[in-house]
Amino acid sequence: MSKRGKRRTKKKSYQKRNRTVLVLLALVLILIYIIIQKREDESYASMTSASIGDIIDVIERGQADVSRYIVYGTHFNIEGSLDITNPEIDDVQVVAKKSSGEEITVDTTYEYERGEISFSTLDKINTGLDLETLDRDNYYILLKVTSSNGQMNYYSLSNDTEYTDPINYYTLTRNNSNNKINISFLTQNSVSALVLSVEKVSKLPDDVYDVVIDPGHGGNDTGAISGRYQEDEIVLENGLELKKKLEHLGLKVLITRDGTETDEYDTYNIYDEDGRVTMANESGAKILISLHMNSNESDFVDGGVEVYAAPNMDLSLAKSFADNIVEEADTTYSEMKTDKEEDGVYVRTIEIQNRNSATFRGYKGIYDSIPYLFIIREIGGISTGAYVNGSNSSYGENIYRNSNVGVEGYLIELGYMNVNTDLRNVLNNGDSYMQAITDSINSYYKIK
Ligand SMILES: [Zn+2]
Structure with a gap:
C-alpha cells in the first residue's frame, strides 16, 4: 500500500468515526426530544399551572365518579355518583374551586339511596356553570357534601365516561378578546381531578366561531x-x-x-x-x-x-x-x-x-x-x-x-x-x- 493509500485509509476511518459520533448525537437528541414531549403530555397541568397538589388537602377523603360531562352552548354540566357510608347528609353541591379557595357553587340536584349519592347539575342543559364568566385561573370541579352536623367534605372527580379527550372551549369574542378553557381530568398519584384551566388567547383559532x-x-x-x-x-x-x-x-x-x-x-x-x-x-x-x-x-x-x-x-x-x-x-x-x-x-x-x-x-x-x-x-x-x-x-x-x-x-x-x-x-x-x-x-x- 502506498503512502497515499495509507493516508486515505486513515482519513476514511476518521470520517467513519465522525459519522458514528454524529449518528449517536442525533439519537441522543431524538431521545431527549421524546422525553420532553412525553413530559409535556403528562404534565399539561403544570404547563397551565394547575396541579392536584393545590387541592390535595381537600380531596383526601375520596373520589366521586362522573358519568357525564357536557358543554352545551356556554354552559358546563356534570352528572355522577359517590359511594358514601354516612347517610347524615344535609346538602350536596358541585363547586368550582380556585386554588385560592374561592368557590363558585353550581345548582345541584341529588338523591341518596343505598349508600350512594347521585348528583346532577343538568336540570336545564343551558344553565349550570357559565363558562363565559370564569376569570383566568384554574378551577377544580369538586363535590361538596355537607353533613347534618355542619361538617363539609370535598371529593374530587374521576372520569367514568367514554370521553377521554380534553375539551377546548373558547369564550365569545368581547372587545376583541377571548379566553380558552381547557376542560380535562388530571391524574396524579392515583388521585384524579376535573380541572378547568382558563387562559387568555390572542384570537380565536381560524376554525372556531362565536x-x-x-x-x-x-x-x-x-x-x-x-x-x-x-x-x-x-x-x-x-x-x-x-x-x-x-x-x-x-x-x-x-x-x-x-x-x-x-x-x-x-x-x-x-x-x-x-x-x-x-x-x-x-x-x-x-x-x-x-x-x-x-x-x-x-x-x-x-x-x-x-x-x-x-x-x-x-x-x-x-x-x-x-x-x-x-x-x-x-x-x-x-x-x-x-x-x-x-x-x-x-x-x-x-x-x-x-x-x-x-x-x-x-x-x-x-x-x-x-x-x-x-x-x-x-x-x-x-x-x-x-x-x-x-x-x-x-x-x-x-x-x-x-x-x-x-x-x-x-x-x-x-x-x-x-x-x-x-x-x-x-x-x-x-x-x-x-x-x-x-x-x-x-x-x-x-x-x-
Ligand atoms: Zn323553512
Missing part, C-alpha cells in the same frame, strides 16, 4: 313559496344582514350557505362535509340561529313570530328573541297553540326527544322525512338527543351525534309566507327583525 347563522333551505329546496317569493331567498337575504350586524358587535360569524350553493344542495346532504349540520357541529360556535318563514295550508292564523328551542332549556333567550322581534319589527306573537311554552316560544319535543324515550318511540317521521327542527336537535350532541346514525343512507350520518359538546340552537320562524301582512313586513322591514335578534344576543351574552 355564532352560526343558518338560512333555511337553499339549492333545489325553496322552502315555502308565496307568489313570486321564495322562503330560501328571503331568509338568505336576512341571514346575510344578521351576519353583518353580529360582526359589527365584534362577533365571529359563520353562515351555513351564502347563495352560491348549487342545485345539488338540498335536504339530503346536510350531514355531508359541507352540509349545514356538519358545518355547525365543527364550528366551535356557542350559538346557532336558523332562519325560516312559516306557512300553513289552512289560513287559520294571523301570522306572527315563533321561536323554537330544544327541550330541557331555560327559555329566557328564546323569549328575548320573540319579545324583541314583536316590539322592534312591529309584528305579533303567533296564535299557534301546538308546542307553545310562552308567547312566541315553542318547544317541539316530539321531533327532538331523546331516542330512548317513550315519546320518541311514538314518532315515525325521522326515517321518512327530515323534520324541520332537526337542526336544533342534531347540533346539540348528547344534550339534545342527536340521533341521525346513518341507518337511512339517503340522509347520511351525523358523526357528531354522540358529542359531549353541543351548539345551542334556536330556529326562528319570522312570519308566515301565506299571511300577507307578515310577508310584507318581513320583505320591507327585515332589517328590524335582524336588529331585534342582534339586540337579544348582545344583551343576553353581555357582548358590548
Whole structure:
C-alpha cells in the first residue's frame, strides 16, 4: 500500500468515526426530544399551572365518579355518583374551586339511596356553570357534601365516561378578546381531578366561531313559496344582514350557505362535509340561529313570530328573541297553540326527544322525512338527543351525534309566507327583525 493509500485509509476511518459520533448525537437528541414531549403530555397541568397538589388537602377523603360531562352552548354540566357510608347528609353541591379557595357553587340536584349519592347539575342543559364568566385561573370541579352536623367534605372527580379527550372551549369574542378553557381530568398519584384551566388567547383559532347563522333551505329546496317569493331567498337575504350586524358587535360569524350553493344542495346532504349540520357541529360556535318563514295550508292564523328551542332549556333567550322581534319589527306573537311554552316560544319535543324515550318511540317521521327542527336537535350532541346514525343512507350520518359538546340552537320562524301582512313586513322591514335578534344576543351574552 502506498503512502497515499495509507493516508486515505486513515482519513476514511476518521470520517467513519465522525459519522458514528454524529449518528449517536442525533439519537441522543431524538431521545431527549421524546422525553420532553412525553413530559409535556403528562404534565399539561403544570404547563397551565394547575396541579392536584393545590387541592390535595381537600380531596383526601375520596373520589366521586362522573358519568357525564357536557358543554352545551356556554354552559358546563356534570352528572355522577359517590359511594358514601354516612347517610347524615344535609346538602350536596358541585363547586368550582380556585386554588385560592374561592368557590363558585353550581345548582345541584341529588338523591341518596343505598349508600350512594347521585348528583346532577343538568336540570336545564343551558344553565349550570357559565363558562363565559370564569376569570383566568384554574378551577377544580369538586363535590361538596355537607353533613347534618355542619361538617363539609370535598371529593374530587374521576372520569367514568367514554370521553377521554380534553375539551377546548373558547369564550365569545368581547372587545376583541377571548379566553380558552381547557376542560380535562388530571391524574396524579392515583388521585384524579376535573380541572378547568382558563387562559387568555390572542384570537380565536381560524376554525372556531362565536355564532352560526343558518338560512333555511337553499339549492333545489325553496322552502315555502308565496307568489313570486321564495322562503330560501328571503331568509338568505336576512341571514346575510344578521351576519353583518353580529360582526359589527365584534362577533365571529359563520353562515351555513351564502347563495352560491348549487342545485345539488338540498335536504339530503346536510350531514355531508359541507352540509349545514356538519358545518355547525365543527364550528366551535356557542350559538346557532336558523332562519325560516312559516306557512300553513289552512289560513287559520294571523301570522306572527315563533321561536323554537330544544327541550330541557331555560327559555329566557328564546323569549328575548320573540319579545324583541314583536316590539322592534312591529309584528305579533303567533296564535299557534301546538308546542307553545310562552308567547312566541315553542318547544317541539316530539321531533327532538331523546331516542330512548317513550315519546320518541311514538314518532315515525325521522326515517321518512327530515323534520324541520332537526337542526336544533342534531347540533346539540348528547344534550339534545342527536340521533341521525346513518341507518337511512339517503340522509347520511351525523358523526357528531354522540358529542359531549353541543351548539345551542334556536330556529326562528319570522312570519308566515301565506299571511300577507307578515310577508310584507318581513320583505320591507327585515332589517328590524335582524336588529331585534342582534339586540337579544348582545344583551343576553353581555357582548358590548
Ligand atoms: Zn323553512
